Amino acid sequence: MGATTQNETLHCLALGLGLLDLAEETAPPVEGEGEEAPEADLSGTESVEADLIEIGEGETEIAKDADQIENLEADSDTLEEVAVAMEAALKDGGMSRGEVKFARMAVDRINRRWKIKKQPIASMEAFGETDSKLNATRTSLEGIGESLKQFWTALMAKISALWGKLKAWVVKVTDAAPGLKKRAEAIAKKAGEVKGAPTAGKIPASTFKKLEGLHLGGKAPAAAAFKGAFGELVSNVEMVLSSKHGEHVSKSVDHVINILNEEIAKGKAGRSISMIQQLTTFMGESAAAIGATTKADGRGEGETHITKEMPGGMCFAVTVGKAEGDSVNALAKTFKIAVAPFSAKKVTVEANGNFDTLSGDDVKGLCGEVGKLADALSAFRNGFQSREAAQKKMDEAIKKATSAVDRKGEGASEEIRSVKDCGMAVTSLWRAFALFDTSVVGYAFRTARDTLAYCDKSLAQYGAKAEGAKAEGEGKKEGEGAAA
Numbered sequence: 001m002g003a004t005t006q007n008e009t010l011h012c013l014a015l016g017l018g019l020l021d022l023a024e025e026t027a028p029p030v031e032g033e034g035e036e037a038p039e040a041d042l043s044g045t046e047s048v049e050a051d052l053i054e055i056g057e058g059e060t061e062i063a064k065d066a067d068q069i070e071n072l073e074a075d076s077d078t079l080e081e082v083a084v085a086m087e088a089a090l091k092d093g094g095m096s097r098g099e100v101k102f103a104r105m106a107v108d109r110i111n112r113r114w115k116i117k118k119q120p121i122a123s124m125e126a127f128g129e130t131d132s133k134l135n136a137t138r139t140s141l142e143g144i145g146e147s148l149k150q151f152w153t154a155l156m157a158k159i160s161a162l163w164g165k166l167k168a169w170v171v172k173v174t175d176a177a178p179g180l181k182k183r184a185e186a187i188a189k190k191a192g193e194v195k196g197a198p199t200a201g202k203i204p205a206s207t208f209k210k211l212e213g214l215h216l217g218g219k220a221p222a223a224a225a226f227k228g229a230f231g232e233l234v235s236n237v238e239m240v241l242s243s244k245h246g247e248h249v250s251k252s253v254d255h256v257i258n259i260l261n262e263e264i265a266k267g268k269a270g271r272s273i274s275m276i277q278q279l280t281t282f283m284g285e286s287a288a289a290i291g292a293t294t295k296a297d298g299r300g301e302g303e304t305h306i307t308k309e310m311p312g313g314m315c316f317a318v319t320v321g322k323a324e325g326d327s328v329n330a331l332a333k334t335f336k337i338a339v340a341p342f343s344a345k346k347v348t349v350e351a352n353g354n355f356d357t358l359s360g361d362d363v364k365g366l367c368g369e370v371g372k373l374a375d376a377l378s379a380f381r382n383g384f385q386s387r388e389a390a391q392k393k394m395d396e397a398i399k400k401a402t403s404a405v406d407r408k409g410e411g412a413s414e415e416i417r418s419v420k421d422c423g424m425a426v427t428s429l430w431r432a433f434a435l436f437d438t439s440v441v442g443y444a445f446r447t448a449r450d451t452l453a454y455c456d457k458s459l460a461q462y463g464a465k466a467e468g469a470k471a472e473g474e475g476k477k478e479g480e481g482a483a484a
Contacts, residue, residue, distance in 0.1 A: 051176035094133025181374035194360035220353035
């Protein structure tokens with residue numbers, strides 16, 4: 001993966017989630033001149049690279065599917081708006097010709113996009129006398145209602161498909177983690193053989209094309225700063241992949257399901273502002289659960305908390321908006337959790353700096369951290385069970401809500417929309433957490449790969465001197481033998 005594209009997926013996700021303004025997007029790094037020296041042929045190198053390709057492809061595919069779900073939800077919202085306009089028209093004698101023209105264009109376009117069976121929408125000729133206008137409006141409203149039911153079915157089918165890909169992806173990641181650890185152990189063993197000082201105390205960034213994934217604040221970091229940032233990454237990733245964070249995921253999703261169940265049992269009267277405000281608290285707790293404890297300004301609406309800066313100028317960021325009105329989905333959509341640029345302002349990555357050459361002890365320490373990261377990735381398969389439990393609860397709740405919606409008759413449109421509002425909130429929260437999981441794992445795996453490359457590059461500075469000393473010693477021995 002080229003140096004200018006490694007974090008492209010994360011940047012796009014952060015932009016899409018509103019954690020970085022488009023005008024302040026982190027500038028792509030300027031790739032330095034010169035060729036990177038080949039890495040040593042260490043155990044597991046090719047395997048790790050192959051695993052990274054597969055992990056990256058899976059990550060991209062999951063992100064695309066999530067985008068489709070979001071677009072499906074957006075079109076469903078549009079149909080709801082059309083339905084609201086029709087209901088208002090019913091109270092006022094029916095739709096006008098202009099209104100029906102708008103309705104037909106919107107509904108037909110959306111149905112074609114998602115291959116939804118065309119539903120009856122009144123023709124222009126049906127609009128004449130008042131009675132005809134009322135009947136035509138009712139027919140059109142029923143048609144949109146059928147389209148919305150099919151949208152619910154399509155939405156759940158896509159979520160189910162996305163979940164299947166997520167599970168397969170997690171298995172792939174956890175299977176790849178031991179190879180990452182094996183490579184770290186091989187480099188650590190090599191570091192144990194290092195003696196003396198390196199031939200060069202600095203590694204030019206122009207000849208080591210890992211700056212995009214390892215920089216801090218746009219610059220090649222000093223060894224101490226990098227070790228601290230990588231340690232922060234390992235600690236934060238361990239929290240994200242832990243069962244504790246999974247419990248926070250379940251808690252937020254469960255709370256919305258509870259609101260949804262109240263909706264089904266009592267209608268909109270069962271919804272309380274306090275329950276909605278409580279959801280804000282649950283979502284906010286997710287920040288502390290992943291190490292995002294620093295409040296950050298200048299990142300759009302809502303309150304954002306971030307972690308300390310990690311390699312590549314990245315952080316984990318959580319944004320929670322305010323509960324305004326009684327829409328649960330509107331609040332859920334303000335929740336953003338992502339791997340995002342640490343700085344909200346434009347950062348230019350300098351390609352002409354120098355990395356410190358790591359000591360043998362530094363290398364062993366970093367390799368040990370990579371090993372801990374690999375262990376966390378391996379254990380994620382077990383921790384993922386809590387995500388699976390949340391997904392199953394969500395699926396059951398949505399099906400129950402869909403059944404309740406089907407039983408609602410004419411005149412209950414407000415209750416139907418209220419139930420759907422909660423259903424969409426559940427899927428929105430679940431999708432946010434699922435995308436975050438995939439982004440974190442992909443980012444962690446890539447950064448670990450680049451960190452091991454940094455370690456190996458540092459060891460190469462000692463290797464040249466060691467080989468020279470060895471040759472010099474052998475030469476002396478040969479000379480002494482000849483003299484004897």
